[in-house]
Amino acid sequence: MLWIAWKMLIGNRAKYLGIVFGVAFAALLIAQQSSIFCGLMALTVSQILDVEGAGVWVMDPKVKYVDDVKPMADTHLYRVRGVSGVDWAVRFYKGIARARLESGSYEQVILLGLDDATFIGAPLNMIEGSIDDLRAPDAVIMDVVGYRKLWPEEPFKRGRIIEMNDRRAVIVGLARARKTFQSFPVVYTRYSQAVRFAPPERKVLSFVLAEPAPGVAAAELAERIRSQTGLQALSRDAFLDKTIRYYLLNTGIPINFGITVGLGFLVGTAIAGQTFYLFIVENLRQFGALKAMGTGNGTILLMVLAQALHVGLVGLGVGVGLAALFGWGTRSFSKLSFYMPWQVLVITAVAVFLIVLLASLLSIRRVFIVDPAIVFRG
């Protein structure tokens, strides 16, 4: 009987495409907007993700998210190193600096200061120069997107000079870094140099990056550091979660995207539901004939659900495929964030199946109450 249901569904090509279009449109909107939302959320944690190798981030207890830097005294580094289970711990500076360009204009940059000895937190993907170039006096490395933003259409010029806090900084390399939420250029330098590029403050240590000793879990070490130093210590994953949660709870981003995703759901339900309902109503006589010939309501329900499932699967595939194509096609636009994790696919699939379930439930009552004697009416 499912075979008959399938033939009935695809037999009316226009209606079939109409229903699939409705579902695909909803899936496209939901998947695309959710992916852009995820892309934006990924931007908020890009600087945590870019720091490879450190399992635990230690910070002031009042810090709410990665950009909420509350400087600590440098002595905290040694307190962290004194906690059992710490393999190593290094300083990490993060702040916003004002860079004066050769033209005299000013641009804000994200300034990251890496441990002078180990360069923990350095970019892994260098495009021009090398990390070791940072050992030169006044040396900085800039992210490639930021460089192109400051000097569009210009090739990389090693030795280009900018000023921060009235101090000379020499660009010695270009690195690939994740896009940032603020879209400011990212400037890497040694910690000892970064504190001179930053406005003078009594305390300058932003974070301590620590790695657990072998056999110690990051979460466990974070708990030890918390209890022994009174500082806030989070595993890398926990810090990602905390930062994303902050943006979810304290900005209008989720509401704005939620509205669009909700509208996609409603529009999809309306289009798919109405078209599916019309399809069912137009086939009432056929369903009546099947009922007259001995098809029970349970089988009819299965047939309608199978039809709904079919258009749901096809619509989901088309919609998600188009959304992925959109993401792929716009990957070179640096201003658009698009990130489609598997969770987006699950959310879209659940939404689509809710849509087709609602659409079929709207229609099924008509089939249930159709009198099989309808077939005797010419």
Next chain:
Amino acid sequence: MPPTIPQSSAVQVRSVTRDFGSGDAMTRALRGVDLDIPHGELLMLVGPSGCGKTTLVSIIAGTLQPTGGEVHVLGHDLVAMPPAARVRFRRSNVGFIFQSYNLLPALTAVENAAVPLIIAGSSRARALPAAAALLDRLGLGSRLTNLPSELSGGQQQRVAIARALVHEPRLLICDEPTSALDAENGRITMELIAGLAVRPDRVVIVVTHDQRVYPYADRIATMEDGQIVSIEARKRGAIGAPPHHT
């Protein structure tokens, strides 16, 4: 005093009434119908439009419940039967030929003819060859894969006949089977019904307005205003082409 029920009757209808609507809008479609149809008979139900023919066959087929009275078909009490059991009864025992064919437009001729077997649980691998063999006997062996829209009215009705007979039902209900056909196709259709469908263990009921097909009947029951007013016994095949039992 209702007549006694003959033991040999396949269909026994007693004092059946059927109302539609309620209050002032209520219409009484059947007003105490009594009817017996023995096994092996081709009964024609005739009468003007709105006289209750279709309502009566709907009740006999188990697609409609009467408001009052008794209906026994092939030994089953259709009035007392639960709805799910009536569905199973129709699936196993009843074949339908409709005025407007009611073929599924998305299915080919052979697929349409196989539908009752598939409803009964047969696999397509078993149902399609059986349907194809029957369509071949009905002269449609070369049109098996055609969609209904690619067939003439007469050919569609032959597909409908195959669909009605493929699962060997013991009760065949034909609702105006020739009214949408020209004279020649109507004659062919009735010859096929009378020749292929009528068997000693089967009852065939034909609702019709078409006087040209009367010669194929064993008996003709005439209805007026919700009642059977006369039943005329005929010698089947006395007029027109003589049909044959198979």
